[in-house]
Amino acid sequence: MAKKIIEVDEVVVKFAGDSGDGMQLTGTQFSNTSALIGDDVSTFPDYPAEIRAPQGTVGGVSGFQLHFGKIIDNPGDYCDVLVAMNPAALKANIRWVKDGGTIIIDTDSFTEKNFKKAGCLEDRLKDIYEDYNVIQAPVTSLTKESLVSTGLDNRSMARSKNMFTLGMVYCIFDRPLNHTEKFFDTKFAKKPEIADANKKALRAGFNYAVTIHAMPSFRVHPSDTIEKGRYRNMNGNTAVAWGLLAAAEKANLPFFLGSYPITPATEILVEIAKRKDVGAKSFQAEDEIAGIVTSIGASFVGNLAATSTSGPGLALKSEAIGLAVITELPLVIVNVQRGGPSTGLPTKTEQSDLFQALYGRNGESPVPVIAASTPSNCFNYAFEAAKIALEHMTPVLLLTDGFLANGTEPWKIPAMADMPEIKHKIKPAGDDEYLPYKRDPETLAREWGIPGTKGYEHRIGGLEKMDITGNVSYVPENHEVMTKYRDEKVQRLENVYPELEIEGNEDSDLLVIGWGSTYGHLTTAVRELNNEGYKVAHSHFNYINPLPKNTIDVLKKFKKHLVCEINLGQFAGYLEMNHPDFEYVKYDKMQGLPFTVKELKEKIKQLLENK
Amino acid sequence: MSDQKYTFKDFKSDQENRWCPGCGDTAILMAVQKAMAEMDHNKEDYAVISGIGCSSRFPYYMNTYGFHGIHGRAGALASGVKTANPKLSVWQITGDGDALAIGGNHFIHEIRRNINLNLVLFNNQIYGLTKGQYSPTSLFGQVTKSSPYGTVEQPFHPGELVIGAQGKFFARSIDNKVKETTSILIEADKHTGTSVVEVLQNCVIFNDGAYNAITSKETRDDNQIWLEHGKPMLFGKDKEKGLIVDGMKLRVVHLSDRISVENILVHDAHETDPSLHLALINMSVTNGFPVAFGIIRQVEAPAYDELVEQQIANVQAKSKIKNMDDVLNSGSTWVIE
Ligand SMILES: Cc1ncc(C[n+]2csc(CCOP(=O)(O)OP(=O)(O)O)c2C)c(N)n1
Ligand code: SF4
Numbered sequence: 020m021a022k023k024i025i026e027v028d029e030v031v032v033k034f035a036g037d038s039g040d041g042m043q044l045t046g047t048q049f050s051n052t053s054a055l056i057g058d059d060v061s062t063f064p065d066y067p068a069e070i071r072a073p074q075g076t077v078g079g080v081s082g083f084q085l086h087f088g089k090i091i092d093n094p095g096d097y098c099d100v101l102v103a104m105n106p107a108a109l110k111a112n113i114r115w116v117k118d119g120g121t122i123i124i125d126t127d128s129f130t131e132k133n134f135k136k137a138g139c140l141e142d143r144l145k146d147i148y149e150d151y152n153v154i155q156a157p158v159t160s161l162t163k164e165s166l167v168s169t170g171l172d173n174r175s176m177a178r179s180k181n182m183f184t185l186g187m188v189y190c191i192f193d194r195p196l197n198h199t200e201k202f203f204d205t206k207f208a209k210k211p212e213i214a215d216a217n218k219k220a221l222r223a224g225f226n227y228a229v230t231i232h233a234m235p236s237f238r239v240h241p242s243d244t245i246e247k248g249r250y251r252n253m254n255g256n257t258a259v260a261w262g263l264l265a266a267a268e269k270a271n272l273p274f275f276l277g278s279y280p281i282t283p284a285t286e287i288l289v290e291i292a293k294r295k296d297v298g299a300k301s302f303q304a305e306d307e308i309a310g311i312v313t314s315i316g317a318s319f320v321g322n323l324a325a326t327s328t329s330g331p332g333l334a335l336k337s338e339a340i341g342l343a344v345i346t347e348l349p350l351v352i353v354n355v356q357r358g359g360p361s362t363g364l365p366t367k368t369e370q371s372d373l374f375q376a377l378y379g380r381n382g383e384s385p386v387p388v389i390a391a392s393t394p395s396n397c398f399n400y401a402f403e404a405a406k407i408a409l410e411h412m413t414p415v416l417l418l419t420d421g422f423l424a425n426g427t428e429p430w431k432i433p434a435m436a437d438m439p440e441i442k443h444k445i446k447p448a449g450d451d452e453y454l455p456y457k458r459d460p461e462t463l464a465r466e467w468g469i470p471g472t473k474g475y476e477h478r479i480g481g482l483e484k485m486d487i488t489g490n491v492s493y494v495p496e497n498h499e500v501m502t503k504y505r506d507e508k509v510q511r512l513e514n515v516y517p518e519l520e521i522e523g524n525e526d527s528d529l530l531v532i533g534w535g536s537t538y539g540h541l542t543t544a545v546r547e548l549n550n551e552g553y554k555v556a557h558s559h560f561n562y563i564n565p566l567p568k569n570t571i572d573v574l575k576k577f578k579k580h581l582v583c584e585i586n587l588g589q590f591a592g593y594l595e596m597n598h599p600d601f602e603y604v605k606y607d608k609m610q611g612l613p614f615t616v617k618e619l620k621e622k623i624k625q626l627l628e629n630k
Numbered sequence: 631m632s633d634q635k636y637t638f639k640d641f642k643s644d645q646e647n648r649w650c651p652g653c654g655d656t657a658i659l660m661a662v663q664k665a666m667a668e669m670d671h672n673k674e675d676y677a678v679i680s681g682i683g684c685s686s687r688f689p690y691y692m693n694t695y696g697f698h699g700i701h702g703r704a705g706a707l708a709s710g711v712k713t714a715n716p717k718l719s720v721w722q723i724t725g726d727g728d729a730l731a732i733g734g735n736h737f738i739h740e741i742r743r744n745i746n747l748n749l750v751l752f753n754n755q756i757y758g759l760t761k762g763q764y765s766p767t768s769l770f771g772q773v774t775k776s777s778p779y780g781t782v783e784q785p786f787h788p789g790e791l792v793i794g795a796q797g798k799f800f801a802r803s804i805d806n807k808v809k810e811t812t813s814i815l816i817e818a819d820k821h822t823g824t825s826v827v828e829v830l831q832n833c834v835i836f837n838d839g840a841y842n843a844i845t846s847k848e849t850r851d852d853n854q855i856w857l858e859h860g861k862p863m864l865f866g867k868d869k870e871k872g873l874i875v876d877g878m879k880l881r882v883v884h885l886s887d888r889i890s891v892e893n894i895l896v897h898d899a900h901e902t903d904p905s906l907h908l909a910l911i912n913m914s915v916t917n918g919f920p921v922a923f924g925i926i927r928q929v930e931a932p933a934y935d936e937l938v939e940q941q942i943a944n945v946q947a948k949s950k951i952k953n954m955d956d957v958l959n960s961g962s963t964w965v966i967e
Contacts, residue, residue, distance in 0.1 A: 051962065054964070055964045057966060202962075245966050246966070247966055247967055248965070248966060249959065249963050249964070249965050250963060250964050250965070250966060251958075251959075251961065251962065251963040251964075252962070261954070261957060261958065264954055264957065265954045265958075268953060268954045273714065275710070275713070275714045277706075277710060294957065295941060295942045295945035295946065295949075296945050296946060296949035296951040296952070296956075296957075297951065297952075297953060297954060297957060298942055298946065300713060300714065300938060300942070302709070302710065302713055304706065304739075305735050305736065305739040306735060308703060308706065308736075309703070309705075309706035309709070309735070309736055309739070312699070312700075312703045312706035312707050312710065312736075313706050313707070313709050313710030313713065314710060315699075315707060315710065316679070316697070316706070316707040316708065316709065316710025316711040316712075316713075316714065317710045317711070317713070317714035319677075319697055319707075319710075319711060320677070320711050320714045320715040320718065321714075321715070322714045322715075324710075324714070338700055339700060339703065341700075342699065342700050346697075432958045432959055432963065433958065434955065435953070435954050435955045435958070470674065470675070470676075470677045470695035470711075470715065470718050471674055471675055471715065471717060471718060472674055473672070473673075473674045474674070475674070475695075476673065476674060476693055476694050476695050476696075477695065477696070478643070478645075478689050478690050478692075478695075478696035478697070478698065479696075479697055479698070480680075480689070480690075480696075480697055480698025480699060481682070481698060481699060481700050482698060490645065491645070491690060
């Protein structure tokens, strides 16, 4: 019987299991293979805060979702295929499966004991069987069976069950196995028996899927818009680290990162620590305060310095950011936002540190704030943050979040030669005079006189400085002059920030507004609605302080303004303060999760329809 | 290394000194300026880094590169400066509140890492700048603005913390001994690693006379012992007293027919085992001992910033990755044609 082949433009697959089941690896392999054969891909790993959360429980479920196909801007809302390695994984994810979608379960772990651990009843499965296409495969035992000849012990054999399921899913989507096979050959070059077992399990899963008829078969149309060139997968944290390093190389400065581990920002530190090959220095400090303060020290001596953290860590850094503001030293502060307040939801995403980034300091303490909007453009915005810091002598706050940090997408590798120039403000040796607070009349940036340069000896610090000379000054009028300079210096960045753009249909009444990581979901929602015959426009902010110069012109074009964000309306409030002549409708979400395209479309439609 | 000759005047800045007349800080400033004039560095290679407090105003009075930071963070600031540019001669100036209260965490960690910098701790046993509250080194029972009935806290002994943090260099001096302080600072500069120099400093306004028992003309000979590596531990007006080890403890003895100089402990600052150094650090007048001054501990060990440089050089020698283009193209990549 010839199988029916389902033709689609895009598909969402989710692998879910215990933290120890290897779901992240499985998902990564699938997404790499898909990217390799020309699909556009976006991924979103979702894992518990505990390293070894109790096995079999809903709290311990680790998931990896990926969305691939023709034009992909987000990791997808609802899955076409869910792999559930145990009842807890099914329970946690069933609501994210499309009606009639396919669910692959490992029946070997759907035991009474595991149902109990997951806190659900076996009976409920019966309903599921009716609403979905459930493939019941004894994955664990089949994996072991396929590996008997290897002589491995039971536990080692069972460990390859994720590869068995990956093989099955490869079959459903007609993907080649060779990329994953090659991966194992390299990864376990010194343990060929392990590489072999994984490859065998993968092939066994593939073959098993070929023979069972309940399996659907998809043909996914690959992207036809992907530019030619060399690609790699990129996640937001690595992109930030590399963007900073790229800026240091471009500016021809040594790089220094002072940081303290915190989820979901840690990987930035981890990545920089690896990069001794390009001379990067990473300083794992005793706390977040030391993280930023060591970086300020490094900046004082002429390094491109950065510090990376997440919400609670940013709170600890506030006082020191003020020090960088008053000493007018270049510094990049990366804040990978997560659910708050306090420890909040450490592994979940949120955009709720916007006000902290804008205002969370004592005194008048203006800092440029910019936000990345996709995992891979974290590279560009980190580079940009460093460029602004170095050219304008100011700390710059870069916002990303858990969604961007861990999400991945294929990324066309840029050439360093094509990256913009960066002209730092280090004053070359040889002048008779160095006035620390003399400013460039255009940007108001001061010059950077660095220790080791003869004749430029000077003192800076947290006390108010006299205009031009930089000596300590309590003169009342001077404080006002300096406060205004610091503010004006940041405000003038609107002259260098790119203009705000409008996507979608400009000839619409409604402008959908977002900032940062919501880009992928918003752009998809707006594109789909326009394709469906609605008229809607979208503007997305990456530059937040100051706002792009043309913001008002963009806002003026539309009757209605809908601001969508993963907080309780902080950006909407900020817009209201800066451009009070418009009414902003807020659409907020606070679940530690990104928007779904579905809910965005519903909200937008609702606004479009009751004019 | 220095290609110029300096005098202490070269290190004076044009800023007006704002410390109270008679403040011990002024004498320490003098000692630092004199010491720097003799050290083998160019003036532009000094970075003087401080936190907040009366003592932390110090960088403004130095005609070197200087950074007056935020309260408690001098250690972190100096650590960043030295790690980022190990060629600089880095001097951290800090008070007992700055280093041991709000900055306690940075203090122990910079010492543990053994960053090659010099830390001059101005210990006046009080918060000067905020006008007289007790500090982590104030004596138990001390009456201050914030302890009107006496503190009920045990003080830190900075040297003990240094040893606890695996410190390799600890010296003690006192503000009015400018000559001695100067030579200790010169030794601190030569030492590779974190060199901690505690200077007992008199705050004439809020804790005047805190060190009277040690400094007054009548008692100073009996209450100060200046240790020198390789020399017997003698003190007293005519060096008639000395220290010996009795069981596990130090004891003060008088030289006599039965006890000669040969019986007296010889100071070994280079001993890696810190036990005796700790005992010397903890001697106090109230325990019937003289207070130890001079370089109490000086042990060689690799410095953090040097290790960082070495590691980078080692990795770079071996790695195929030379620049960011290499990094961007490293690992798993594919081509879309
Ligand atoms: C974050 C912060 N907390 C508190 C203060 C107030 N403060 C300034 S100096 C100081 C203590 C100074 O004592 P010490 O470090 O011993 O220096 P001294 O003035 O005695 O030289 C305090 C509490 C501050 N400046 N910043
Ligand atoms: S208050 Fe004390 S420590 Fe501060 S300047 Fe005056 S005397 Fe010196």
